[in-house]
Amino acid sequence: MIDPVSASRIQFALTTIVHIVFPVVSMGLAPFLIYFTWKEIRTGEAIYEQLRRFWTRIFAVSFVVGTVTGIVLEFEFGTNFAAFSTAAGELFGGPLAVEGMMAFMLEATFLGVFVFGRERVGNALYMVSAVAVGLGTWLSAVWILIANSWMQTPRGFELVTENGQPIVTLVDPIAAYANPRFPWMFVHMQNAAVESVALFMAGLGAYFVFRHYVWEYPVENVRFWEATLKFGLLALLITAPLQVVHGDLYARHVFVTQPQKFAAMEAVWETSSYVPEYVVAFPTSLGDLLDPRAKEIFGIGIPGGASWLASGGDPQATIQGLEEFEGPQPPVALVFWAFRLMVALGFWFVLLAVWGGYRWWRGELREDDLLQKALMLSAPLGIVAVELGWIVTEVGRQPWVIQDVLKTADGVSSGLTAAEATTTLVGFAVVYLALLALYAYVVARIVRAGPPAVTDARDRTVTAVTEASADD
């Protein structure tokens, strides 16, 4: 049996790690679906209908699995983190309720029209439903991140004691909900979602293009996959550089507002200036494995790099060390490595975008085998980077569930028994991993089935038009 606190933490971590995959796909696909629908209605070209229908199938499956995994998360606050829910309900419940009413409702109702209604409703309402679904997915992120950003940099509240329990009461809603962390989280998250989908599209397109031209294994819809590859690359060219730029600004904000998290990201134990940025770092003794920068390390560091990044240009800047903070520390190694891997992936995506963009510009997109292989292998890495980013965000602020206000361990339901918590943990581990496998299987089937055959509104011969539109 695992103790209720640990079991609840593992369970919440597991359910969020699995759940986040599906909203990322929904949010990332939304702008593409709006664009494809608009072009389909405007031009009547078959390729856009194929793109819209193919990616809508993936969107619909992601939405279903996202819904069933997301409902669990909402209720886990009540079941496993009752003390947190009681203490913070005044500030935290509101955004969740508004998310349901404002965003989730919009998305779920119009998704019905968008998925099932092409033959039932006119073009105008169909376009409205595409925009409404997209808007719904993005507004969901707004409200969830408003709630989360308040936990990272809480303000606008007072702490009072009611019946011996600490209760957070709302005093200034604007300070609380227009939280300084929110814009950084939102921009970084939304851009990451689009970037992840762009990588997936580019990788998937590259696979079929490669199969067709290099393996000479004829692919029926190679024009469709070339279009997919190009849309993916185009979106990657826009999102990948942006992600690095505001990622850096976001890290500076963390340095100012959550110094303990920043120290964990850089594994700085003693307060010092001119802190190097370690690219890799290993302890020599296995006993120090949880501390990547323990004494006698092997490491490659850029002198003054961490200070330079934290302060935005001053290599002499002082970084507070973890030793300055009382009580337990976040698991430093996990945060340190998750951060490094995420940043490395971010730069890799920029390289891929530039490389692919250059080949495309030169008209050599089909010819570069190495690029195709790199794109294929990178298809799932956007999602991996998102997961790593959330590990930095959520594990990095431990032991706090609300930074400097409430510890995670104090937020767990008091009546919960080890048996109950362990039962549901094991149950959810099995169910969620099965869901993930099932999702991968279904997406693979949709991909194998390929785009649906459509007849063009303007030209009965589908292939002629798709070829023409993919060449321009």
Place this chain on the structure above:
Amino acid sequence: MTDPATLAGEPLFGLPLPDVWFGLLFFIFATFLFLDGFDFGVGALFAGREDEADRERLLAAIGPFWDGNEVWLVVFGGAMFAAFPSVYANLFSRHYLLMFAILGALILRGLAPEMYEQRHDETWQRWWGRAFVVGSVTAPFFLGLFVANWLLGATTIVTLPGVVVGLAVVALTVVDGVAFLRVKTRGELRENLRSTGYRALAAYLALIVATLGYVYVAVPALRPRLFAAPVAALVLATLALAGVYAAATRADRYYVAFGAAAGLVFALVGVVAGLLYPVVDPVTGLTVEDAIVSTLPLNLMTVAAAVLLPLVVVYFVVLYSAFSGPIEPGETY
């Protein structure tokens, strides 16, 4: 934007907001139980349909709707979290395993139709068909059990009245599902469902009578509220609505029967709310006034709900009118 300083003082427009939110909470729950109820009912009826074309029609009937319907449960959770955070925390952590049973059933129910349509071989569809039925029957059963335990202040998972209420809710979702399918289908399927509807209605009434009898005999604390005007009126309304449902079903007045089914769900949830009020959680004894959040967030939530809930109604009108009438041949999930 209203100034936060004024919002912190008095309840908005002098309204009795704690009571309003108590009512709103049960209204949201009833809406969920009515709307997702017919999805559950369709899932239960799926078990009795061997014909592949019939099964496809059942899935096509709920296809565009169930996502939106289920969001009402999310809104219920969110609204309870926002308005009565301590009740939300106490109630759900106390019914820990039951909550996870509900969530597990909803996962199965939500996933199954989507998966069913992904492959068209027999084994795959047989198993996802079963998953759809199991999820659709267990979700309302566990929900009924949960609500009964909540109302009666039970702290164990399985209680006799809880099981009876669970079965009653399952029967009610079948009544609801039949009414919905009779609007959405034609021909033989529609005709065959009529007798299923009568039987489910009879079962529902018998189970509800048993529950009310139990409450009268075994829970003296609730006895006066049982005979208070609102609850008594709703019980009588249930009988009247059952009569309307039966007559309308007989006369093929499909929309009237569907409306009566909605009324039955709202009456049931109304009875639960009436028996509870003014307490929100009998185990802790917390009343509406004790458990409500402080004035500022309550006022903000009220403004948000007053703006957003009418919009939600508009979305549902758009959705249901886009897919109104019987499903056309060729429409699939």
